[in-house]
Amino acid sequence: MSRKFNFSEIVEELQFQNNLIVAVVQDIKSKDVLMVAYMNKDSIKKTIKSGKAHFWSRSREKIWKKGEKSGNTQNVHEICMDCDGDALLLKVEQKGGACHKGYRSCFYRNISEDKIKITEERIFNPKKVYGE
């Protein structure tokens, strides 16, 4: 990603709610939606500067670099903003699985049928990676 980024121009266009904006993460190759997370201004800045996805953890109340523990980082190739400026779309190259439960995508459950159905195979063992 370019480092010539005019951060203040971008931030002016964004509509933060409680200092956060929702971010959808999409695999740039397969186009699968991998996860949804939240970003504050600092995590957007860190993402742009480093080229690696950073988010705001609402539960831990701090910035986290995606993959800091698992190594499953996200190289950010593109960031798009929506018409209202209240959502971001990150197009990334995902290393390993995005989901802390061991799946490639966090959206591994389909609820369109009469019950919840798992539609993906686990690609890593979360116990081994996160020690849970």
Add this chain to the structure above:
Amino acid sequence: MSRKFNFSEIVEELQFQNNLIVAVVQDIKSKDVLMVAYMNKDSIKKTIKSGKAHFWSRSREKIWKKGEKSGNTQNVHEICMDCDGDALLLKVEQKGGACHKGYRSCFYRNISEDKIKITEERIFNPKKVYGE
């Protein structure tokens, strides 16, 4: 979509915040992310029953059927939920453009370069459709 849906089982798994859950809408064919919106329990129910996407409008504080004014409805083929149950992914067949500004996708602006760049062509005139 199946009508045998066990709604209460699904809802138990979902984590609503202020009675809402974030929903990402993806084109089932192109896999483009079209928009992000919010759903409450009733809009999920209406979506499942009708097969057409319904959302909760935070500004108008009411349920709206996507395309009720523009005719640009979304036939919902699949609904997925994420690992934490706090986000939904709707895979839809989009009629016309999803964006009220006339674009196919709401994410028509790229902010990865040194300024905000429009990356799509308008496919309809919003003034003609919404009379704005």
